[in-house]
Amino acid sequence: MVKYNKDKQLFYDYLNSHREEIQRMDHVEQMMALSLLGEQKRLLQVMDGEKGEKSGVCKAIDDLIEDGRREGKAESVLVLLEAIEAVPKDLYSKIQKETNPAVLERWLRLAAKAESLAQFEKEMSPVNSNN
Numbered sequence: 001m002v003k004y005n006k007d008k009q010l011f012y013d014y015l016n017s018h019r020e021e022i023q024r025m026d027h028v029e030q031m032m033a034l035s036l037l038g039e040q041k042r043l044l045q046v047m048d049g050e051k052g053e054k055s056g057v058c059k060a061i062d063d064l065i066e067d068g069r070r071e072g073k074a075e076s077v078l079v080l081l082e083a084i085e086a087v088p089k090d091l092y093s094k095i096q097k098e099t100n101p102a103v104l105e106r107w108l109r110l111a112a113k114a115e116s117l118a119q120f121e122k123e124m125s126p127v128n129s130n131n
Helices: 008-017 019-023 027-036 040-047 056-082 089-097 101-113 117-124
Strands: none
Touching (some): 056 089, 101 117
């Protein structure tokens, strides 16, 4: 697991393919894994009593995977827009900071159809985001 922590896609793939083994880890092993992977924020959430139907590590894995999906959508939007013209820093930052998956999905569809950045920016504005 540790050998993949620098490449998110390989890490997510590993986590998905080894989910059952990870779920069988005891609490100490789970905490050590989170710590070794640099997931201190999620480790603190788990230690602060974030308890629910899923174990802390399973939730952390699910959160990591969802983070990767959001980052992938944002990156896809930027790639499509860069094919049109250079993306200004403020727009680039806004896209990178967006966390709402529905907003990112909408932006991805808009970017795929946009003929200009001005058109994309005009059409993206009506959506309420988390940021």
